[in-house]
Each structure stands twice: as structure tokens, then as C-alpha cells.
Amino acid sequence: xKRLAIFASGTGSNFQVIAEAIRSGSIRAELVxxxxxxxxxxxxxxxxxxxIPAFVAEPKxxxxxxxxxxxxxxxxxxxxxxxxxxxxxxxxxxxxLLQAYGGRIIxxxxxxxxxxxxxxxxxxxxxxxxxxxxxxxxxxxxxMDTGPIIAQEAVKLSRxxxxxxxxxxxxxLEHTLYPRVIAELLNEE
Ligand code: GAR
Numbered sequence: 001x002k003r004l005a006i007f008a009s010g011t012g013s014n015f016q017v018i019a020e021a022i023r024s025g026s027i028r029a030e031l032v033x034x035x036x037x038x039x040x041x042x043x044x045x046x047x048x049x050x051x052i053p054a055f056v057a058e059p060k061x062x063x064x065x066x067x068x069x070x071x072x073x074x075x076x077x078x079x080x081x082x083x084x085x086x087x088x089x090x091x092x093x094x095x096x097l098l099q100a101y102g103g104r105i106i107x108x109x110x111x112x113x114x115x116x117x118x119x120x121x122x123x124x125x126x127x128x129x130x131x132x133x134x135x136x137x138x139x140x141x142x143x144m145d146t147g148p149i150i151a152q153e154a155v156k157l158s159r160x161x162x163x164x165x166x167x168x169x170x171x172x173l174e175h176t177l178y179p180r181v182i183a184e185l186l187n188e189e
Contacts (some may be wrong), residue, residue: 003030004082004084004182006035007036007037007089008043008088009041009090010038011043012043014178015046015088017179019052021179021183027182027183027187028183029083029186032053033054035072055072057071066094070096073100081101083104098141106181107140109137110122111133111135112132112133115130117144117146122170131157133157134153135153135170137177151181
């Protein structure tokens with residue numbers, strides 16, 4: 001059974017649904033570590049409730065990004081992590097982690113990539129006036145939201161759609177697609 005780490009920076013709603021899918025057995029993996037770069041993120045409390053160990057470290061407290069990533073890597077290796085899932089981790093993965101875990105890191109992004117990469121993707125799409133946006137799950141490479149695409153699903157904008165209603169739709173879709181894709185990737189092994 002694969003040993004999974006989730007990286008997150010914020011609320012952790014995706015962290016929670018993935019943890020629940022693991023607990024219920026629909027994803028056959030063990031969730032062994034949360035990596036969080038924001039000491040006040042709500043996801044940390046979710047990990048505590050679920051008794052999942054957390055490595056919490058602010059990158060700015062390290063001399064360089066490489067030193068920060070070496071500390072993350074040490075935590076991953078100590079927990080014997082096989083596979084990394086980014087779930088709202090608002091930071092680019094650098095060479096140190098890519099060298100160790102290349103091809104074994106996936107990310108979810110709230111737009112139909114290659115449209116609207118980077119931060120505030122839902123807001124970017126809404127401001128552009130698109131009629132369809134969506135979500136993308138992809139392998140992580142050294143670019144920003146550029147790695148090979150694994151799955152995408154579209155969301156239509158309704159008349160009178162607001163940024164809040166669109167955000168809700170996107171999150172709802174993420175919460176069903178991400179656990180399903182992780183199960184497809186890990187259960188077959
Ligand atoms: C999700 O919508 C995820 O797609 C997005 O952050 C949110 C995290 O929500 N990720 C990115 O924008 C990455 N570029 P959560 O903390 O409730 O899971």
C-alpha cells in the first residue's frame with residue numbers, strides 16, 4: 001500500500017475529502033503526513049482531528065528555498081512517503097523535491113489548464129468572462145501548472161453566476177474528482 005503525503009497551505013477541504021476516502025477504503029493508501037507552509041492554516045487543525053502527523057514550516061524561516069525543501073524532503077523520507085498530493089499548496093515545487101519525487105507528485109488546479117495558471121485561477125476565469133471553466137489534475141513538473149494532464153472536468157457558468165457560486169461549484173467538483181483520480185492512480189498498483 002502506498003504511503004501518501006498531502007501538501008496544503010489553506011482550508012484543507014481537499015485534504016479532508018482525500019483523508020475520508022482513505023479512511024473509508026475507497027483510496028487504498030496510507031495518509032502518513034501533512035506538509036504545510038502556513039502555521040495558521042486551517043488544514044493543520046483538520047490533520048490534528050484525524051491524527052495525521054504534520055510537518056509545518058514557513059519557508060521564509062529557512063536560508064533558501066533549497067534548504068526549506070531539504071527539510072521537507074527529510075520529513076518525507078522519515079515518513080517513508082511514496083507519493084505526494086498537492087491540495088491547495090500555494091508554492092512551486094523546486095528541484096530538490098522534484099529530483100526525489102519526480103513523476104510521483106500530482107496537483108489540482110481550479111481552471112482548465114493551460115488557461116489561467118497561477119494564483120486566483122477562479123477569479124481570473126470569472127474576470128475574463130469565460131462561459132466554461134473547470135478543474136485540472138496534473139503531474140507536477142518544473143513549470144507553473146504545466147505538467148502532463150491526468151484529468152479535467154468542465155463547469156458551465158450560469159446566467160447570474162457570482163464568484164462565490166462559481167467557487168462553490170468548482171470546490172464541489174474537486175471534492176469528487178480528486179479522490180477518484182487518486183484512487184485510479186494508486187489502487188491499480
Ligand atoms: C483548491 O480550489 C485548489 O484547486 C486550489 O486551492 C484550493 C484549495 O482549497 N489550488 C490552487 O489554486 C493551486 N494553484 P482547500 O484548501 O479547501 O483544499
